[in-house]
Amino acid sequence: MKLSSGILSLALMVALNAQAGVANNDPAVGRALALVKANPALAHASTNDAFVTRDVIADSDGNRHVRFERTYRGLRVIGGDMVVHTTVGGFAGVSMSLSRPINLSTVPTLSSDEAIVRAGVVFGTGFDGVPIASLVVYARRSDPRLAWEVLYAGTRTDRTPTRMRYYIDANTGATLAHWDTIETGVPSVGTGRSLESGSVQLGTQLNTRGYYEMKDPTRGGNYTTDMGNGFRGNGTLVVDADNVWGNFAATDRASVAADAHYGIETTWDYYLNIHGRHGVANDGVGALARVHYQKNYQNAFWDDGCFCMTFGDGDGVVTNPFTAIDVTGHEMSHGVTSHTANLDYVGESGGLNEANSDIFGTMVEYYANNPNDPPNYLIGEKLFIGNTGNYALRSMFKPSLDGISPDCYPTTVNGRDQFQWLDVHYSSGVANHFYYLLAEGSVVPATNGFGLTPADLVCHGPSTLKGIGRDAAQKIWYRALTVYMTSGTNYHDARVATLSAAADLYGPTSKQHAAVAAAWAALGVH
Numbered sequence: 001m002k003l004s005s006g007i008l009s010l011a012l013m014v015a016l017n018a019q020a021g022v023a024n025n026d027p028a029v030g031r032a033l034a035l036v037k038a039n040p041a042l043a044h045a046s047t048n049d050a051f052v053t054r055d056v057i058a059d060s061d062g063n064r065h066v067r068f069e070r071t072y073r074g075l076r077v078i079g080g081d082m083v084v085h086t087t088v089g090g091f092a093g094v095s096m097s098l099s100r101p102i103n104l105s106t107v108p109t110l111s112s113d114e115a116i117v118r119a120g121v122v123f124g125t126g127f128d129g130v131p132i133a134s135l136v137v138y139a140r141r142s143d144p145r146l147a148w149e150v151l152y153a154g155t156r157t158d159r160t161p162t163r164m165r166y167y168i169d170a171n172t173g174a175t176l177a178h179w180d181t182i183e184t185g186v187p188s189v190g191t192g193r194s195l196e197s198g199s200v201q202l203g204t205q206l207n208t209r210g211y212y213e214m215k216d217p218t219r220g221g222n223y224t225t226d227m228g229n230g231f232r233g234n235g236t237l238v239v240d241a242d243n244v245w246g247n248f249a250a251t252d253r254a255s256v257a258a259d260a261h262y263g264i265e266t267t268w269d270y271y272l273n274i275h276g277r278h279g280v281a282n283d284g285v286g287a288l289a290r291v292h293y294q295k296n297y298q299n300a301f302w303d304d305g306c307f308c309m310t311f312g313d314g315d316g317v318v319t320n321p322f323t324a325i326d327v328t329g330h331e332m333s334h335g336v337t338s339h340t341a342n343l344d345y346v347g348e349s350g351g352l353n354e355a356n357s358d359i360f361g362t363m364v365e366y367y368a369n370n371p372n373d374p375p376n377y378l379i380g381e382k383l384f385i386g387n388t389g390n391y392a393l394r395s396m397f398k399p400s401l402d403g404i405s406p407d408c409y410p411t412t413v414n415g416r417d418q419f420q421w422l423d424v425h426y427s428s429g430v431a432n433h434f435y436y437l438l439a440e441g442s443v444v445p446a447t448n449g450f451g452l453t454p455a456d457l458v459c460h461g462p463s464t465l466k467g468i469g470r471d472a473a474q475k476i477w478y479r480a481l482t483v484y485m486t487s488g489t490n491y492h493d494a495r496v497a498t499l500s501a502a503a504d505l506y507g508p509t510s511k512q513h514a515a516v517a518a519a520w521a522a523l524g525v526h
Helices: 027-038 112-123 253-275 325-338 347-368 429-440 470-484 491-506 511-521
Strands: 010-013 049-058 064-072 075-078 082-086 091-096 127-138 145-155 161-169 175-180 186-193 199-206 222-226 288-293 300-303 308-312
Touching: 027 049, 027 064, 027 082, 049 470, 075 145, 082 470, 112 127, 112 145, 112 161, 112 175, 127 161, 186 253, 199 253, 222 253, 253 288, 253 308, 253 325, 253 347, 253 470, 300 325, 308 325, 325 347, 347 429, 347 470, 347 491, 429 470, 429 491, 429 511, 470 491, 470 511, 491 511
Parallel strands: 010 300, 075 127, 222 288, 288 308
Antiparallel strands: 049 064, 064 075, 064 082, 082 091, 127 145, 145 161, 161 175, 186 199, 300 308
């Protein structure tokens, strides 16, 4: 098998400024805050901490899970977010990665200008606009420190936008961490003659001028625009006179737009019908899909700044447009992650972020069950022109087939923890592998199995793992993401989160709970 490991990746963009918070009158918010106030040790809270509600998940049995962002003396705490779990009668626990209460001065020794210069040495000169620095408390799995968060925006060599966050110790000037945060009439039903998904139904609307618009008012106003092979702005809304879009070929620009629009609608339906989620932010608001981005651009990405996903056309020689159903599901799921656990895009949490998009992109592909793009556990195989199944971006059942992604945990190279420097598109391998084993067991895929045996699918223990099926697996993973994971969740935490989710949904003595434990153990995660 040949998995692309060099030129192609699926990217994530996240807004530079966090949302101020979610106004919510649920009494669970008050109960959760009262619990923290009465028992500050539960949340490693100090007298200078304050909390802003971000989300509330309500269970059918009356339990509530309240997600908070934390500030310390008015400064954002990076890694200070938490989820307080309450029952009808009391308290059920806290999920967080903060290791101790914060107690530090908020007066920096290093100036903001000095922090910008230090970050700029790493970023280089090709940035857009003016870099921004703001004081924060950096507390991602370390002793909390006063830091400058420096934001640089620019464009990578492959023309993907980049928005780098640098955390510079405000006293010593040391770089604590850095990562790239690049990770919308009248309803009608049109016919898409798409390039990759064949003939599909599209939600559209008729405007007051008598033209159909690629905008779906029945799904929050999801809409698709044509960037005209440029890179600025949000493009032009795709319109049509007869509500028939494309000609099954790239010679009609609407064919690619039909793929993207079909993809975001299918992803919307998947989250609604399988998980009860109303759109990316669970607020019923649709997202934007931008197609024909730049020329020969071989990538796709999500950007919280425009609440949109963007798709390149590929190079037309090796790659197709990046609008296959698992890719659209992948990118839209980055938005779901940023509005739930908000997994930091670095290290193990970054790998989990990418894996989450691979997992849900694959589940969207299974949900669509489109004969023109048969569902499987390969990521992006439709992107390669003339592909017979030998090429893909990633494989969930055997991540190491790409020559880079690790199958097992932990992995060291020359004595170094590989997960601290490996690109998040590859450190995602262990979580992708876990999910396959959980859903399918140690069963080699009937097609595209590449000569593997069941023993090749496990790292430790017996090669007779039994899967619990995609229905249960996807519900466990979604609950773990939305209820238990936080921004700094690592692989150990993900194991705890999925076990908690399985216990909630199926019981602590259930076969599903046991299967979660067995799948993680088979990969060395304990």
